[in-house]
Amino acid sequence: MDKYRYTEYFEKEVLRKRPYLQKAWCIRAIEQPLRVELQEQNRVRFWVEVAELDGRYLRVITLEDRVTIHNAFPDRRFKP
Numbered sequence: 001m002d003k004y005r006y007t008e009y010f011e012k013e014v015l016r017k018r019p020y021l022q023k024a025w026c027i028r029a030i031e032q033p034l035r036v037e038l039q040e041q042n043r044v045r046f047w048v049e050v051a052e053l054d055g056r057y058l059r060v061i062t063l064e065d066r067v068t069i070h071n072a073f074p075d076r077r078f079k080p
Contacts, residue, residue, distance in 0.1 A: 003067060004026075004067050004068075004069060005069070006023070007063070007069070010071060014071055014072060014073075018072070021058075022052075025053075025060075026058070026072050027069075028048050028050075029046040029047065029048035030060060030062065030066065030067075032048060033046040033048055034047045034048060034049060035047045035080070042064035043061050043062065043063060043070065044063075044066055045059055045061055046059070046062070047075065047078050047080075056075075058072060058073070058075065059071075059073055059074075059078065
């Protein structure tokens with residue numbers, strides 16, 4: 001888990017707004033994604049199914065280095 005970093009935004013805002021999120025789920029999204037997409041502003045999107053979220057999909061957004069986690073949230077619109 002030492003390999004991954006987190007932006008101040010993730011630590012102070014995302015985890016505060018979504019206290020149920022686990023960093024391990026975010027790491028799983030990066031390491032075992034169902035889909036990966038490049039996003040504007042040099043960000044990368046990853047999706048993973050999370051059984052602990054009743055099988056919903058989690059979208060994780062990293063900086064371009066793909067190891068600094070910036071945002072994460074359940075994505076209701078994602079279709080595998």
